[in-house]
Amino acid sequence: MNTSNVDAGFAPVAVADNALYVSALRNEFPILNQRVHGNVPLVYLDNAATTQRPIPVINATTDYLLHSHSNVHRGGHALAMEATRLFELTRSRIQAFLNAPLPEEIIYTRGTTESVNLVASAWGDDNVKSGDEVIVSEMDHHAVIVPMQMLCQRKGATLRVLPVLDNGTLDLDALPDLINNRTKLIAVNHVSNALGTINDVKSICALARPRGITTLIDGAQAVAHLKVDVQDIDCDFYVFSAHKLYGPTGVGALYGRAEIMSSMSPYQGGGSMIASVSFEGTTYNDLPYRFEAGTQNIEGAVGLGAALEWFGGLDHSAVAKHEQSLLRRATEGLSAIKGLRIIGNAPNKIGIISFVVDGIHASDIGVLCDEQGVALRVGHHCTMPLMKRFGVGSTARASAGVYTTHSEIDALVTSVGKAVRMLS
Amino acid sequence: MNTSNVDAGFAPVAVADNALYVSALRNEFPILNQRVHGNVPLVYLDNAATTQRPIPVINATTDYLLHSHSNVHRGGHALAMEATRLFELTRSRIQAFLNAPLPEEIIYTRGTTESVNLVASAWGDDNVKSGDEVIVSEMDHHAVIVPMQMLCQRKGATLRVLPVLDNGTLDLDALPDLINNRTKLIAVNHVSNALGTINDVKSICALARPRGITTLIDGAQAVAHLKVDVQDIDCDFYVFSAHKLYGPTGVGALYGRAEIMSSMSPYQGGGSMIASVSFEGTTYNDLPYRFEAGTQNIEGAVGLGAALEWFGGLDHSAVAKHEQSLLRRATEGLSAIKGLRIIGNAPNKIGIISFVVDGIHASDIGVLCDEQGVALRVGHHCTMPLMKRFGVGSTARASAGVYTTHSEIDALVTSVGKAVRMLS
Amino acid sequence: MTSAETIRKLVDEFASIPDWEDRYAHIIALGRALPAYPEEYRKDKYKVSGCQSQVWLYAGGKGRGDQDTQGTVDGEANGHKDVVSEVIHFEADSDAAIVKGLIAILMKIYNDRTPQEILGVPPDFIQKLGLDQHLTVNRTNGLASMMKQIHLYAIAYGRIDEERKRARELKSQ
Amino acid sequence: MTSAETIRKLVDEFASIPDWEDRYAHIIALGRALPAYPEEYRKDKYKVSGCQSQVWLYAGGKGRGDQDTQGTVDGEANGHKDVVSEVIHFEADSDAAIVKGLIAILMKIYNDRTPQEILGVPPDFIQKLGLDQHLTVNRTNGLASMMKQIHLYAIAYGRIDEERKRARELKSQ
Ligand SMILES: Cc1ncc(COP(=O)(O)O)c(C=O)c1O
Numbered sequence A, B: 001m002n003t004s005n006v007d008a009g010f011a012p013v014a015v016a017d018n019a020l021y022v023s024a025l026r027n028e029f030p031i032l033n034q035r036v037h038g039n040v041p042l043v044y045l046d047n048a049a050t051t052q053r054p055i056p057v058i059n060a061t062t063d064y065l066l067h068s069h070s071n072v073h074r075g076g077h078a079l080a081m082e083a084t085r086l087f088e089l090t091r092s093r094i095q096a097f098l099n100a101p102l103p104e105e106i107i108y109t110r111g112t113t114e115s116v117n118l119v120a121s122a123w124g125d126d127n128v129k130s131g132d133e134v135i136v137s138e139m140d141h142h143a144v145i146v147p148m149q150m151l152c153q154r155k156g157a158t159l160r161v162l163p164v165l166d167n168g169t170l171d172l173d174a175l176p177d178l179i180n181n182r183t184k185l186i187a188v189n190h191v192s193n194a195l196g197t198i199n200d201v202k203s204i205c206a207l208a209r210p211r212g213i214t215t216l217i218d219g220a221q222a223v224a225h226l227k228v229d230v231q232d233i234d235c236d237f238y239v240f241s242a243h244k245l246y247g248p249t250g251v252g253a254l255y256g257r258a259e260i261m262s263s264m265s266p267y268q269g270g271g272s273m274i275a276s277v278s279f280e281g282t283t284y285n286d287l288p289y290r291f292e293a294g295t296q297n298i299e300g301a302v303g304l305g306a307a308l309e310w311f312g313g314l315d316h317s318a319v320a321k322h323e324q325s326l327l328r329r330a331t332e333g334l335s336a337i338k339g340l341r342i343i344g345n346a347p348n349k350i351g352i353i354s355f356v357v358d359g360i361h362a363s364d365i366g367v368l369c370d371e372q373g374v375a376l377r378v379g380h381h382c383t384m385p386l387m388k389r390f391g392v393g394s395t396a397r398a399s400a401g402v403y404t405t406h407s408e409i410d411a412l413v414t415s416v417g418k419a420v421r422m423l424s
Numbered sequence C, D: 001m002t003s004a005e006t007i008r009k010l011v012d013e014f015a016s017i018p019d020w021e022d023r024y025a026h027i028i029a030l031g032r033a034l035p036a037y038p039e040e041y042r043k044d045k046y047k048v049s050g051c052q053s054q055v056w057l058y059a060g061g062k063g064r065g066d067q068d069t070q071g072t073v074d075g076e077a078n079g080h081k082d083v084v085s086e087v088i089h090f091e092a093d094s095d096a097a098i099v100k101g102l103i104a105i106l107m108k109i110y111n112d113r114t115p116q117e118i119l120g121v122p123p124d125f126i127q128k129l130g131l132d133q134h135l136t137v138n139r140t141n142g143l144a145s146m147m148k149q150i151h152l153y154a155i156a157y158g159r160i161d162e163e164r165k166r167a168r169e170l171k172s173q
């Protein structure tokens, strides 16, 4: 195999790399230090799909399983108390991470998708009536669009769409005209997974609040890149997944203002979410337990707690600076490839870069980059309406994490260049 | 601390212990080999709440995270393909484990509770109408009762209850009279988590099938103790949680007959569950993906696969014999304690024993046994209607796992005896 | 005895019982000695939520009148004048022996004290007494809820006392 | 050439190209050489589901007539007699170059062969060719679905051929 062009090592030459922190960080991610397809070094640029897990986070879960595992709540014995303590500790950490006022405003879910579905059902079914309107954006993930579409279908409500401008930013000027007195909810992502655009969700919430419109912010792509403060954003709901934040799959959170959630109907029924059950009638438990039916992903919560601790320990201004410099380097490098077009050129972006090449199918680029060790994601990125907006069926997407190096960006550019040559 | 009465060691004296297999097994569960409350050996008898994890299962997840972690499906790169392979491999293992005809009849969920909620919503909302009837049993877990109660409330249907006899078995003779031409669904557990009773679900399904009544069997407590064969039971839906089968929390499965599920409406909306999304209309994906919206608990699936492999490697006739002998020993030992009453004396039981003591609150027994290292669960066990049926508010429950020893049962009996003496 | 003195005394008391069995015997005995809970208060509205065992807590009495303490508290209606240093009287009970013993301990510390004194109790007494495992928020025996409830009463009564004091001062100006 | 011979030839062909770039160049070239897909069949009903790139597959032709192969297949209507050894003709296409090249390989193996021959192709040719990563069920490029579809056609046509054969035998008795 010819890998001479792929310079994806951890060589100490990368002066531009904020060398200190990146090389130290990479030691905590053994998965990155491997060869794929027999012989090529892995260059993992699929972080928007899921991030890798640092050793301390993996160890936290293992430790829990080796020493403290038990089902939580209602358990009176030593292990049950320890497991419950750890489970509730993560809840407080999530609260602090989002700057939520109260721990009971944090609900455990499987992830962003379930969090949105919970709101669409538990809040939506009670609050959205026939003739009402729900606004989503044209750049939203299917995880937002589909539950809201299903809600509107159930209720005979109308889904309205906030359009995207050519540069990949939301057309915020169009929002006031979209809003009317039937608007019940605005749901929009904080950061676009397909374009990288950072949206001005604070302005959106400022428009919604005085009109009594509920707001739901999809923070799936934001939490690992921006400082999130739900009180500053002033949203009603904020949702995210642990697996995009160097934490476990199968766990995430819903933040919801206590004022709204304390009167919200339950979502799933089962153990823990009840106060009392009889065949004559059942009464439901208080927040947050009312929305946590059945055994939760306990080890996932423990892992998420460790991920928040680990992530919280990073120097976030250094991380942000590093990710921005990766983005600049990738943008420059890829732009130089003939026929390559970057989709999404917002002034405020995280380290995500989506592109297409004239006359070449993105899937071919994905296959040939993969052969060179470079892991991209190719497809519609669960944003089909956005793909349609930009007149493409799919894009190839590279997305950076805290551990991404400048040499990996160079490997990306080299591998795309070679793929394009091979396909031309 | 006075622990002299607690003989909960792993001493090789336990001849009656099927010694070979139990002592070998226990090496795989380091968590069992610890002291709690400073100094007393842990005797973990809370297996009905959750089981502990053997080393091979813990390692399978760690290995996955160290070498293969990626988001599954739609990913074209090396890691994504490997993660997808492992994720789908577990699906086939679940299929084989339940003897389901097709892999696409297996849906990943968070666990039993979510599986039941999925059926109650996706199947129930389309099939249960005003005036219809749904049957649950008096010994069902809240995870079955509450979603069905919520379904009946949404639809104006009636929840009917199959009663429990004094010995803790279902009153199957009452079932034919409960059934009528408005009966749409019978949901019942395979094994009771509060009593240990093994229910004759095959007879229930045989009654339901010719009448066109759909059946849902809650296998949460069955999978770790009985050979389950959904084709032999002839049920429509079967549900369980991995964490009660020596596997991870946050993952479980729903088996549903393809015939029913292929026309079932989706449950949660989001990524992967769609075929195409546009604001004009969305079409949904095929089975099983239609019911798996968003990123699933991928490492949980990998762990569940390892748990099925590990569990499948046990000598199940030895395990069953061992668990029955533990049950006999516990029943004899506890029965000798003055004032102690065992709730649930069905002829067919798994290794679960629930009890109350005259004039003593179960919570006091729980606290004092815990001080002696013995982990019991005290409470209503998410079966409040069953507690009411037996005229108690709560019970103390001991539940065995494959690794439980006869000496641990002796420790149980000793610790309960001492607790009762201290409280009398 | 101030609450601080009571805590010191309790700590000494428990420190002198090294054996866990004797310690529980003592806790249970304290519970048995708890004054009988007035049956007229054995109502749902006096139940403390989140309990595995049942726990009742009634606040009022001692000159504060038998008002519905779950709702608004209006001591003025009972015609009291010198309310600033007025104490809060609690009645409490549980159907579980150990929980009842722990309640008895809490009563020694909190009962018949002024709001200021209640709010001034340092929360670390729980650790000092070695009762962490019974009184943490995670424990579902209701004692954590009960302590929270006691604090809420103290805050509410404290405010009322403040207002009365202010009202009296205004009148006397 | 039988399908077995074709596979042997392809295996040799690929084995002689050690360099991954050259191998892909060859796959892409094979795709370019694939006969043009008839535009009248570029319809949704000929699309193979589960694809990241788009894949079309049309079956019929070669005396089987231009029937709607997604629905029932009725070759008899086209007036053919000696149907037992009749082959199935496929047309296929993709908008992605590598997928199209892989389709070209599949066509060499499966196209214009009898149902019996198609169903007799040993599935391990995928490993032998070193194309596992492109043709596994988990791969969402549609090729696994396409292979499944080809097999389903073979089964369906095989049954039809069987029935005709039986009908003919009955008539000739
Ligand atoms: C019989 C039974 N059904 C349902 C459940 C709920 O399972 P889970 O909490 O894993 O969703 C349990 C476990 O508590 C159970 O024992």
Ligand SMILES: Cc1ncc(COP(=O)(O)O)c(C=O)c1O
Pocket: A048, A049, A110, A111, A112, A113, A114, A141, A143, A144, A189, A191, A192, A193, A218, A220, A221, A241, A243, A382, B271, B293, B294, B295, B296
């Ligand atoms: C912006 C956005 N929203 C929602 C989701 C869905 O997250 P999950 O799959 O973890 O539920 C994702 C991840 O794919 C995302 O990037």
